[in-house]
Amino acid sequence: MGITFRNETFRNDFTFRNSPEHIRRFPFPFHEDSYMYAVNIEPHVVGPKGSVLENLIDVDEHYVAEMQDRALVLAEDPLRCQSLPHMTLAGWDLLELLMEQQALGYPEHFTLTRDGDRWRWINRPLGIDDTFTFGDVSTLPYGPMEYITRQSQGDFCILDQRDGNLWMDAGMVTTQADWSLDFDIGMNFFEWHAPVPLAHEKGIFVRALKFLTNIQQGKPARRLNWTMTINPRLDTSPENYHKWGPDRTTVTPENVGDKVHLRVELQSFWRLPRSNGIVFPIRCYLIKMDELVTQPKWARRLHRVIRDLPEELATYKGLKRYRATLVEWLSKLDDGSPTSPGFGPD
Amino acid sequence: MSTGTTKLDVVVSDVIPVNELVTRFHFRRRDGQLLPTFSGGAHVVVEMRDGERTRLNPYSLMGSPLDTREYTISVRRDDVGRGGSLFMHRNVRPGMEMVISYPVNLFSLDLRARKHLMLAGGIGITPFMAQTAQLAAEGGNFELHYTCRTASLGTYADVLRERYDRRVRLYHDDRDERIELDRLLSSQPLGTHLYVCGPSGMIGWVRDRAAALGWPTETVHFEHFAAPQPGAPFDVTLAVSGKTIRVGEQQSLLEAIEAAGVDPPYLCRGGVCGQCETNVIAHDGKFIHNDHWLSEEEHRSCKKIMPCVSRFEGRSLVLER
Numbered sequence: 001m002g003i004t005f006r007n008e009t010f011r012n013d014f015t016f017r018n019s020p021e022h023i024r025r026f027p028f029p030f031h032e033d034s035y036m037y038a039v040n041i042e043p044h045v046v047g048p049k050g051s052v053l054e055n056l057i058d059v060d061e062h063y064v065a066e067m068q069d070r071a072l073v074l075a076e077d078p079l080r081c082q083s084l085p086h087m088t089l090a091g092w093d094l095l096e097l098l099m100e101q102q103a104l105g106y107p108e109h110f111t112l113t114r115d116g117d118r119w120r121w122i123n124r125p126l127g128i129d130d131t132f133t134f135g136d137v138s139t140l141p142y143g144p145m146e147y148i149t150r151q152s153q154g155d156f157c158i159l160d161q162r163d164g165n166l167w168m169d170a171g172m173v174t175t176q177a178d179w180s181l182d183f184d185i186g187m188n189f190f191e192w193h194a195p196v197p198l199a200h201e202k203g204i205f206v207r208a209l210k211f212l213t214n215i216q217q218g219k220p221a222r223r224l225n226w227t228m229t230i231n232p233r234l235d236t237s238p239e240n241y242h243k244w245g246p247d248r249t250t251v252t253p254e255n256v257g258d259k260v261h262l263r264v265e266l267q268s269f270w271r272l273p274r275s276n277g278i279v280f281p282i283r284c285y286l287i288k289m290d291e292l293v294t295q296p297k298w299a300r301r302l303h304r305v306i307r308d309l310p311e312e313l314a315t316y317k318g319l320k321r322y323r324a325t326l327v328e329w330l331s332k333l334d335d336g337s338p339t340s341p342g343f344g345p346d
Numbered sequence: 347m348s349t350g351t352t353k354l355d356v357v358v359s360d361v362i363p364v365n366e367l368v369t370r371f372h373f374r375r376r377d378g379q380l381l382p383t384f385s386g387g388a389h390v391v392v393e394m395r396d397g398e399r400t401r402l403n404p405y406s407l408m409g410s411p412l413d414t415r416e417y418t419i420s421v422r423r424d425d426v427g428r429g430g431s432l433f434m435h436r437n438v439r440p441g442m443e444m445v446i447s448y449p450v451n452l453f454s455l456d457l458r459a460r461k462h463l464m465l466a467g468g469i470g471i472t473p474f475m476a477q478t479a480q481l482a483a484e485g486g487n488f489e490l491h492y493t494c495r496t497a498s499l500g501t502y503a504d505v506l507r508e509r510y511d512r513r514v515r516l517y518h519d520d521r522d523e524r525i526e527l528d529r530l531l532s533s534q535p536l537g538t539h540l541y542v543c544g545p546s547g548m549i550g551w552v553r554d555r556a557a558a559l560g561w562p563t564e565t566v567h568f569e570h571f572a573a574p575q576p577g578a579p580f581d582v583t584l585a586v587s588g589k590t591i592r593v594g595e596q597q598s599l600l601e602a603i604e605a606a607g608v609d610p611p612y613l614c615r616g617g618v619c620g621q622c623e624t625n626v627i628a629h630d631g632k633f634i635h636n637d638h639w640l641s642e643e644e645h646r647s648c649k650k651i652m653p654c655v656s657r658f659e660g661r662s663l664v665l666e667r
Contacts, residue, residue: 162456
């Protein structure tokens with residue numbers, strides 16, 4: 001049985017919805033009733049059936065619509081996809097990784113056949129059947145990174161590793177939480193994190209870089225991050241701030257359930273075999289409050305997390321303008337009873 | 347994360363003597379699958395079950411990264427070393443089942459380079475075997491200068507000359523042939539990156555001359571695996587695990603810690619990757635630092651040690667392990 005792909009939008013009329021099965025598999029990021037920064041990195045290994053970790057590269061019911069939205073973003077702004085000249089080999093590494101993982105996890109939708117460097121890739125949801133020569137850019141309609149990331153959910157940053165640092169030298173970034181590949185391209189790890197306050201003084205980035213430069217082949221790692229977005233908009237980029245920034249002023253007690261979305265990023269880190277680079281997929285999951293509160297445990301817990309969130313964090317995550325409205329709305333769903341440990345719904 | 351990397355179950359598919367000192371070993375996966383793809387310059391750690399002892403030695407992969415049906419390594423016999431190379435030469439036979447690590451690359455090509463200038467000394471040729479294969483397949487621009495003691499000890503010199511012809515220059519010590527290093531380093535096109543792998547004297551010489559001639563440090567790459575040196579036995583207290591251990595003459599500190607059932611992380615076991623860095627809680631004696639990871643200042647501070655290659659002489663040493 002394959003996935004039934006939804007026909008939906010992430011802009012204009014915002015018809016994006018999660019089916020009941022997808023609500024239950026949502027990667028709810030709070031394992032307890034409060035939230036504080038933590039080094040929450042763990043090995044990226046396969047998780048329970050029916051969760052977003054069932055496969056290491058997750059494909060879900062939003063796949064086709066997300067790929068259509070990506071194509072729209074790229075048509076308006078081709079600089080969302082960039083690859084410096086020395087990153088082509090890493091692009092082939094990524095193409096291999098994503099084709100292998102998608103074919104492995106979803107054989108009814110994707111098929112990869114290899115005969116030496118002669119490869120055939122069938123992507124049924126998008127109606128693609130291409131035969132090409134692995135390593136020969138002229139046999140694909142785009143560069144290898146662009147070709148495969150137009151067919152893979154989530155943003156992808158490819159980092160070159162040299163001189164004991166990581167360099168943002170290629171990427172496909174169209175579903176980002178307010179950062180810009182075009183701005184960061186070519187920067188090293190410390191340069192692109194320069195705007196983040198406090199963390200530098202705590203030495204967090206020095207330790208994180210040490211961890212990342214030691215990621216080994218066959219041993220990917222992952223972490224969850226979260227924020228909130230008004231309307232199910234994938235493309236909340238600085239380039240388009242004028243389109244989504246004002247949305248934050250439109251939240252009212254009447255529309256909270258429909259407009260406010262929890263946005264969770266499943267970030268993973270993989271060593272690429274040929275180029276020795278690192279790929280950093282950032283997979284975005286959205287869920288509107290009306291959907292989230294269908295799980296009473298999540299409703300109670302999210303209320304407590306947002307209510308008790310330190311002021312600086314709320315500001316950093318851009319919740320300030322509508323936090324009170326959201327907390328008031330959620331409070332009606334919190335009867336004060338305890339929540340069970342762990343992330344999942346009851 | 348647990349120690350080292352993911353392991354691969356392999357079988358020795360061939361053992362081929364290359365010359366009087368060097369033997370080549372071929373590994374295939376026991377399940378018949380392809381081995382993981384790797385990048386030129388990568389090494390694997392080979393586990394050797396030598397009686398009661400487990401030896402873990404890193405060796406560069408020297409086959410083409412384009413062919414992952416098998417991995418190949420070349421081992422130079424070291425008659426006065428700690429015994430890993432002798433074990434490989436004497437005990438490893440075709441058909442034997444062994445365990446190796448996933449590949450790790452600490453000597454990666456800089457893919458921005460307009461030209462790759464490679465300098466090899468002796469068995470330091472092995473990472474360049476894979477790197478040249480990788481570059482040749484992509485139409486990359488490289489030039490290899492290879493120094494060996496005699497023609498008969500010029501491991502793979504014939505293979506390289508046949509594959510790459512004039513892109514390979516050979517120098518034989520017994521014929522008094524020397525790399526004209528200053529001339530070579532002064533005559534490279536802009537955008538050239540320099541790679542050196544060989545005895546530590548050679549690496550030091552090349553790095554010094556490159557620095558003197560104005561090469562930016564980012565363009566000079568070197569593979570500096572130090573084999574652990576034997577030395578006088580010493581006692582160590584592992585404060586976290588509450589154990590006291592003795593490091594034998596032929597044993598590294600890391601090996602002694604592992605033998606006690608404590609598993610610090612490691613990747614290179616040669617003093618370059620930084621994984622096994624260990625804090626010193628107390629000491630009364632003198633450190634013998636052999637690594638290339640800690641700074642000179644850190645060496646002088648006596649607050650850290652790299653147990654894979656460094657030793658200690660004195661009355662007591664307490665480590666945070």
